[in-house]
Amino acid sequence: MVPVTAITKAIINFRDIQDKLGLQRTDNPEFFPEWRDFLPPPTDQEVLALNRLAQRYLAYLEEGEVSEGTLNIILFSPLLDALGLCDPPYRIRGETWVEVQTQVDDEAGRMTLEGRIDALTVQDDFWLVVIEGKRGGFSVLRAVPQAIAYMAASPYPDRPVFGLVTNGYDYLFLKLERGEFALSQSFTLLSDADSNLLRVAQVLKHLVSVSLETSGNGRAR
Template sequence: MVQFIQAQNVGLAYLEERFGLQLAEEEAFFIEWFDNLPEITDLEKQDLDRVKLHFLRLVKRPPLSEETVKLVVLSPLLNLAGFYDEPFYIRGEQSIEISAENEEEVIRGKIDILVIQEKLWLLVIESKRSSFSLLEAIPQALAYMLADPSQDKPTFGLVTNGSDFIFLKLAKQNQPRYAISDQFTLLKRKSELYQVLSVLKNLSQILS
C-alpha cells in the first residue's frame, strides 16, 4: 500500500536515505551565488530599499503570512531580476509528487512559486512565515527540486521567510547532489537585498 508523505514533514536524512542525496562540499559546485555577479543599479537599490521599508512596517503587526511575504518581498525581486519577462513563465501553487524507485512512499506538496522555461524548472521558491527558520524549508525545497524531470541541467532554489534568504543548487547527473549559499538578510543596517537581487539576476542570465 502506497504511503503519502507531506513535503513539509520531510527531513534531509530521509532524502539522503531514499534518494541518495549528497551535500557537495567543493566550492566550485555552486559558484552562481557569488562569482561574477551583475551590478545593481541605483534605481534598483531604491526599489529594494522600499521593499525593506514595507517589510519592516508589516512585521510590526505579526503574524506575517506566506502570501504577504510573496506579495511584498518575492514579487518585486522576481520582477527586478527579469523572471516576469521572456523566456520565463511564472506558476504558483504547483502540486508535485515524487518517489524513489521501487518505493511505496510518495512525497506530496505544493511549490509556492515555480519559474519555468520551455518546461524546464529553473527556480523553486518556498516562502515561509516570517517567524520560521529557513533550515525547516530547505529539505522541503530540495524535495520539490528532486521532482524536476530534467536530469542533465541543474535546478536552483530560493528559500525565504521574508527577512532572510538562502539559495540552493541541485544537480542530478549520476547521483543527486546539492549545495547551499550563505544566508542573506535584509535586517542588517546595510541591507543584503542588493546581493539577493544580484544572485537572482545572475541566475536569470545563466538560465535564459
C-alpha cells in the same frame, strides 16, 4: 500501488533527503560557486525598488509576524517583478504541484511524494529557480529539505536546479545537480552591503542567467 505521501510529512530533515531520495549534501566550494561569482550589478531602478521593498517588509514586521500569504503580496511577487522575471521570456508559476518517487526503500517501501512549490520561475518548460517562502520567524534551514525535494521533481534531472528559501528576512540559495546539493551562505535583510536584499537580487538574476545558459533556451537579460 505505490502510496502517495505529502512531501511536508515525509521530508522533515536532511537525513530524510539522503535516506528517501538518495541525495547527498556536499561542502565542496567548487560545486556551487554561482551564488558568489560574477554577479551582475543592480540597475538604479532596481536599487530604488528593492530598497522600497525592504523598508515595506520591515514596516510590516514591526506590526507583528508576517504570514506566508502576506509575504508573497508585499515582498516576493514585487521582487520578481522588479527583476523582470514576471515578463516574457520568463513565467512565474504559483502553487505548482509536483511528484517525486523515493529512490531508497525503507520499512514502508517506495513512495510517491507530492507537494506544492510556492513559486517556480520557468522559461518554456525549463525550471530556472524553485522558490519556497515561509512566514516571518520561520527558520529558513527548516525549509531546505522540502525545497530540495521539490527541486528533485525537475523534469530535467541531468541539469542543475537552483532554489531559494526565504522567510522575508533571511534568504538561502540552493543548488541540486546529479544527486548532490549544496547551500549558499545566509543573506539577511539588515546585514551589511554584501548580504542584503540587493545582493539577494543579484544572486537570483545570476542563477536565472546560469540556468538559461545550461538549458540553451535563450539569453538572460
